[in-house]
Amino acid sequence: MSVQVRIPTVLRPQVGGQAVLVAEGATVGEVLGFIEASHPGFGAVVLEANGTLKRFLNVFLNDEDVRYRQGLDTPVPEDSTLVILPAVAGGSFPATMQTA
Amino acid sequence: MTGDLPLEITPEQLAIRPAGESVIVDMRFQGQLGRGRLRGARWLGPDPVEAIATEIPDTGAAIVLVCAEGIRSLAAARALRDRGYRRAVSLAGGFERWRAEGRDREPPVGREAARLARYSRQLLLPEIGEAGQERLLASKVVVVGAGGLGSPVILYLAAAGVGTLGIVDFDVVDVTNLQRQVVHNLDRVGRPKVESAAETIGHLNPDVTVIPHPERLSAANALGVLAGYDVIVDGGDNFPVRYLLNDASLHLRIPLVHGSVYRFEGQATVFLPYEGPCYRCLFPEPPPPEMAPACAEAGVLGALPGIIGSVEAVEAIKLLVGIGEPLVGRLLTYDSLVQEFHTLQIRRDPGCPACSDEQRVPELVDYDDACRPGDGVPRPPSPGPA
Numbered sequence: 346m347s348v349q350v351r352i353p354t355v356l357r358p359q360v361g362g363q364a365v366l367v368a369e370g371a372t373v374g375e376v377l378g379f380i381e382a383s384h385p386g387f388g389a390v391v392l393e394a395n396g397t398l399k400r401f402l403n404v405f406l407n408d409e410d411v412r413y414r415q416g417l418d419t420p421v422p423e424d425s426t427l428v429i430l431p432a433v434a435g436g437s438f439p440a441t442m443q444t445a
Numbered sequence: 446m447t448g449d450l451p452l453e454i455t456p457e458q459l460a461i462r463p464a465g466e467s468v469i470v471d472m473r474f475q476g477q478l479g480r481g482r483l484r485g486a487r488w489l490g491p492d493p494v495e496a497i498a499t500e501i502p503d504t505g506a507a508i509v510l511v512c513a514e515g516i517r518s519l520a521a522a523r524a525l526r527d528r529g530y531r532r533a534v535s536l537a538g539g540f541e542r543w544r545a546e547g548r549d550r551e552p553p554v555g556r557e558a559a560r561l562a563r564y565s566r567q568l569l570l571p572e573i574g575e576a577g578q579e580r581l582l583a584s585k586v587v588v589v590g591a592g593g594l595g596s597p598v599i600l601y602l603a604a605a606g607v608g609t610l611g612i613v614d615f616d617v618v619d620v621t622n623l624q625r626q627v628v629h630n631l632d633r634v635g636r637p638k639v640e641s642a643a644e645t646i647g648h649l650n651p652d653v654t655v656i657p658h659p660e661r662l663s664a665a666n667a668l669g670v671l672a673g674y675d676v677i678v679d680g681g682d683n684f685p686v687r688y689l690l691n692d693a694s695l696h697l698r699i700p701l702v703h704g705s706v707y708r709f710e711g712q713a714t715v716f717l718p719y720e721g722p723c724y725r726c727l728f729p730e731p732p733p734p735e736m737a738p739a740c741a742e743a744g745v746l747g748a749l750p751g752i753i754g755s756v757e758a759v760e761a762i763k764l765l766v767g768i769g770e771p772l773v774g775r776l777l778t779y780d781s782l783v784q785e786f787h788t789l790q791i792r793r794d795p796g797c798p799a800c801s802d803e804q805r806v807p808e809l810v811d812y813d814d815a816c817r818p819g820d821g822v823p824r825p826p827s828p829g830p831a
Contacts, residue, residue, distance in 0.1 A: 353707075
């Protein structure tokens with residue numbers, strides 16, 4: 346399934362500076378794995394060592410938080426939009442934080 | 446029962462009724478309000494029958510309708526009698542006769558007139574009107590952080606006539622703030638931000654009482670500082686204060702308007718305690734310290750907190766007046782580079798460590814502040830400027 350993935354500013358360095366990626370995958374987890382395959386290191390930023398989503402960011406599939414669906418196993422319909430949303434503290438975020 | 450009571454009451458008869466016995470409903474047109482009103486009168490718009498049916502469900506209430514000359518109010522009294530309000534009456538001769546007889550009125554004419562002029566553009570909005578304006582003037586909002594986000598919040602809430610504004614900030618104005626913290630100016634560099642903001646408000650709207658809180662918000666003082674306000678607006682710049690505000694808003698059951706910005710992006714939402722999701726439902730944990738090293742100079746576009754802070758001001762006003770659909774259960778995201786707003790659905794987490802159990806409100810704790818300000822000086826958890 347082809348899916349559009351919106352990358353927040355703070356994660357763009359992990360994906361070559363792109364704001365939007367086109368990725369493939371039947372589930373949310375597969376889509377994230379697809380991005381990791383072309384941008385090694387991306388997975389480690391968004392996933393815990395045990396493979397679950399890091400708790401300070403959320404993934405929305407078509408505007409719905411996947412935590413309230415089937416998490417990383419949530420099926421991804423064709424032409425979906427996936428939004429990766431980190432906690433933003435008025436400037437604070439992992440690695441490149443700044444007071445606003 | 447209709448007909449038991451005359452449809453009209455004279456000013457003499459009304460004046461000798463015990464205070465509080467009557468519900469006086471002023472139904473004059475907007476432009477006629479500048480000369481004061483009967484003491485205790487409520488203004489429910491020029492055509493108040495529907496509003497009365499909603500707001501005064503007791504059909505036994507002694508409703509006294511007041512228009513300018515007692516003609517429209519007589520028709521309205523008949524309409525209310527038809528709806529079962531058996532004690533609804535019209536004030537004979539209306540407000541003009543009451544005034545001509547020199548009877549008791551409130552408030553001072555000049556002040557009322559000045560307020561009508563000051564707030565005329567929002568009084569014209571039917572959703573706000575006189576009743577909404579009175580609510581704003583009686584409201585208390587606390588803005589945490591008088592920085593990039595707090596500046597537009599403070600300016601717009603003060604301009605709108607929110608009667609009491611608490612401002613929490615321990616910092617002083619620095620020249621690097623002025624690129625985005627528009628409540629301050631060059632003359633105030635080096636002065637406490639709460640003082641600077643209060644001075645700006647004083648020049649903008651004398652209706653507003655400012656309560657300065659020139660202190661760091663902490664687990665020890667948060668409840669004391671925030672108690673008694675109707676709405677908390679988050680204009681902070683760090684995770685510790687955001688979690689602290691969330692937990693305190695649950696303790697105090699005060700709605701929390703949230704906004705945050707990063708470089709070219711922003712987020713805003715409203716956390717309504719135990720009714721919608723809370724900050725911990727959305728982000729159960731702050732980023733771990735090892736992933737939050739000293740702040741780099743990432744920067745922020747000054748207009749961005751202007752936009753997100755303005756969204757926060759709008760949400761605060763909606764909550765205070767009780768209009769529209771607040772951003773509860775929805776997270777507004779804004780990307781200024783592509784000029785896109787997006788609304789994401791967010792849910793209350795049934796397993797949320799903070800709000801899942803109303804009987805077990807979270808302990809207030811001071812989080813480590815992993816993010817340090819750009820000058821590299823370590824700073825304890827605090828509501829700094831955004």
